[in-house]
Amino acid sequence: MDRLVFDAAAAIAVLFAALMVLHRNPIKSVLALVVSFFFLAVCYVLLSAPFLAAIQVIVYAGAILVLFLFVLMLLNIPQEISQQEQRPIQQLLGGAAILLFAVLLISLLSARGATRVSSAGAPKLAADQIAPLARLVFSEYLLSFEALSVLLLAALVGAFVLVEREKRP
Amino acid sequence: MTLLDWAILVLRVALPALILPAIVIPLVWYERRMAAFIQDRPGPNRVGPFGLLQSPADVLKLFMKEGVVPASTDKFLFHLAPGLAIFAAIATFAVIPYGGTLSIGGRSIPLVGADVSIGVLYVFAITSLSVYAIVLAGWSSNNKFSLMGGIRSSAQLISYELAMTTAAAGVILSASSFRLTEIVSAQQGTWLGLIPRWNLIPQFIGFLVFFISTFAETNRLPFDLPEAEAELVAGYHTEYSAMFFGSFFLAEYLNVMVVCAMTATLYLGGWSLPGFDPHGVVGVLLSVVVFAVKTGILVSVFVWVRWTLPRFRYDQLMSLGWKVFLPLALVNLFWAAALEMWKAAR
Amino acid sequence: MIGSIPLTHVLLTSGALFVIGLAGALLRRSAITIFLSVELMMNAANLALIGYGAALGTLEGQIAVFFVIAIAAAEASVGLAIFVALFRHTETIDVNRINLLKW
Numbered sequence: 001m002d003r004l005v006f007d008a009a010a011a012i013a014v015l016f017a018a019l020m021v022l023h024r025n026p027i028k029s030v031l032a033l034v035v036s037f038f039f040l041a042v043c044y045v046l047l048s049a050p051f052l053a054a055i056q057v058i059v060y061a062g063a064i065l066v067l068f069l070f071v072l073m074l075l076n077i078p079q080e081i082s083q084q085e086q087r088p089i090q091q092l093l094g095g096a097a098i099l100l101f102a103v104l105l106i107s108l109l110s111a112r113g114a115t116r117v118s119s120a121g122a123p124k125l126a127a128d129q130i131a132p133l134a135r136l137v138f139s140e141y142l143l144s145f146e147a148l149s150v151l152l153l154a155a156l157v158g159a160f161v162l163v164e165r166e167k168r169p
Numbered sequence: 170m171t172l173l174d175w176a177i178l179v180l181r182v183a184l185p186a187l188i189l190p191a192i193v194i195p196l197v198w199y200e201r202r203m204a205a206f207i208q209d210r211p212g213p214n215r216v217g218p219f220g221l222l223q224s225p226a227d228v229l230k231l232f233m234k235e236g237v238v239p240a241s242t243d244k245f246l247f248h249l250a251p252g253l254a255i256f257a258a259i260a261t262f263a264v265i266p267y268g269g270t271l272s273i274g275g276r277s278i279p280l281v282g283a284d285v286s287i288g289v290l291y292v293f294a295i296t297s298l299s300v301y302a303i304v305l306a307g308w309s310s311n312n313k314f315s316l317m318g319g320i321r322s323s324a325q326l327i328s329y330e331l332a333m334t335t336a337a338a339g340v341i342l343s344a345s346s347f348r349l350t351e352i353v354s355a356q357q358g359t360w361l362g363l364i365p366r367w368n369l370i371p372q373f374i375g376f377l378v379f380f381i382s383t384f385a386e387t388n389r390l391p392f393d394l395p396e397a398e399a400e401l402v403a404g405y406h407t408e409y410s411a412m413f414f415g416s417f418f419l420a421e422y423l424n425v426m427v428v429c430a431m432t433a434t435l436y437l438g439g440w441s442l443p444g445f446d447p448h449g450v451v452g453v454l455l456s457v458v459v460f461a462v463k464t465g466i467l468v469s470v471f472v473w474v475r476w477t478l479p480r481f482r483y484d485q486l487m488s489l490g491w492k493v494f495l496p497l498a499l500v501n502l503f504w505a506a507a508l509e510m511w512k513a514a515r
Numbered sequence: 516m517i518g519s520i521p522l523t524h525v526l527l528t529s530g531a532l533f534v535i536g537l538a539g540a541l542l543r544r545s546a547i548t549i550f551l552s553v554e555l556m557m558n559a560a561n562l563a564l565i566g567y568g569a570a571l572g573t574l575e576g577q578i579a580v581f582f583v584i585a586i587a588a589a590e591a592s593v594g595l596a597i598f599v600a601l602f603r604h605t606e607t608i609d610v611n612r613i614n615l616l617k618w
Binding site for chain 1: 246285286287290291294297300301304316320323347
């Protein structure tokens with residue numbers, strides 16, 4: 001039953017991701033990505049990460065993509081004009097690179113036995129993971145956590161500085 | 170799971186989803202009568218006894234009006250936005266416990282749609298999604314006023330979401346859990362045998378921040394500049410007529426009820442009363458009534474404030490959210506942490 | 516719950532999402548779409564991390580994703596600030612046209 005739901009959610013996420021890439025209008029792309037992220041959050045829940053699923057929806061779908069939408073709507077970004085200046089060689093090389101990458105990915109992963117993980121002795125994750133997660137973040141990964149807060153502060157200040165208009169004399 | 174188990178699960182989840190929109194109809198009547206009382210006028214009193222049939226008549230009117238969809242709108246998003254708004258409002262209620270645990274015939278049925286381990290976070294996640302309904306409504310109307318209303322409204326929503334979440338973090342800290350049923354259980358009992366253990370009392374600042382932020386979250390006065398009639402025509406739902414507008418209207422009142430239910434659960438002890446241990450059917454029904462009364466009192470405060478206070482200007486609104494409520498919520502968080510440390514040290 | 520979702524499915528989805536994001540980043544010319552494709556690639560990596568965390572019964576995968584999501588938020592805000600500054604100067608979002616080092 002869980003497998004079915006996971007397969008369905010994953011398929012829908014991939015579908016909307018493809019829609020995101022294919023759409024001309026950037027706003028529709030963002031909305032397709034929102035749906036894709038939402039279904040990814042469903043996949044996270046099925047993989048015993050409910051906390052991260054909620055964080056994914058709150059932060060990624062609910063804040064980052066809203067920020068994208070604001071920028072798009074307030075700056076009135078035009079749709080992409082793809083008729084002029086088509087560079088076929090660019091698209092050809094790009095497509096070839098992607099195909100090569102996909103083939104490499106699949107062959108390397110299956111050759112190295114990526115899915116043959118020995119989970120025989122591994123403990124199963126309980127559904128409620130918040131307390132152990134918090135304990136880990138604040139003990140073993142405390143330095144990363146503090147560095148992350150400094151990073152967020154730097155990003156905040158940086159964003160302000162970057163959009164400052166030049167002072168008109 | 171047997172068929173009976175499935176039936177019980179469906180009932181648990183579907184009952185609030187069906188009852189809540191039905192309660193909106195008398196709620197609209199209640200708001201209009203209260204508004205009239207505050208403004209010293211009679212209010213609707215012609216259609217039916219005490220004007221009780223006014224709301225159903227309005228709903229009927231909305232159904233029968235022609236729904237005009239402007240030609241240059243984005244049809245898909247235009248139709249999606251009201252549905253998304255209603256979905257977000259009802260989906261939030263799925264995790265709020267509206268009664269005690271019913272033990273019938275060897276089964277214990279907690280009166281909550283889904284008791285997820287990330288209860289409070291789930292509520293905030295769905296609230297973040299409701300921002301999209303407003304942004305989409307504003308943008309797809311292809312109308313400057315709607316767009317400005319939509320952008321202002323969503324900026325307001327995400328700003329006050331921060332203060333709300335940080336205030337709720339204080340509650341989560343004191344209950345040591347994200348589960349809403351555990352937060353309600355942590356508020357059972359009394360201090361000194363007299364004062365109920367509700368989070369309202371030790372975290373009063375947090376309660377104020379949370380409650381006022383919910384006004385901003387539901388776009389109610391004094392935070393309703395995004396849909397202000399005089400400034401922005403009707404803000405993000407300018408182009409919506411007939412039942413589309415009805416959907417937004419419904420979604421707004423549903424949001425009010427859900428948000429009051431959330432406040433009651435986090436700060437007023439949910440369905441519990443001190444010295445009241447619900448057993449059996451009657452006890453559990455009484456607990457549902459207690460929950461409804463608490464939510465009803467908070468909704469009355471919403472209505473009262475709406476018709477009493479003037480509206481905030483947009484820059485006043487944003488600076489209030491960022492410069493006053495967020496620091497207060499952080500102070501509340503430190504205070505809650507200090508209380509926990511004191512409790513642990515005892 | 517964990518054992519019932521085979522790792523192959525997770526990796527397949529993650530790989531598909533990553534390749535789609537890569538395609539978007541390489542083949543599209545709108546700066547916003549390229550940015551969104553990069554975000555998609557990060558989410559593909561997140562899914563793989565969580566999948567492995569669940570398969571190995573450890574929380575390290577979730578910790579990594581926790582940090583990745585926060586870093587993505589920081590990066591998105593700075594990236595959009597750059598995008599806004601760029602758009603103000605050049606009035607276009609076609610990356611093929613933004614080809615001057617200084618203007």
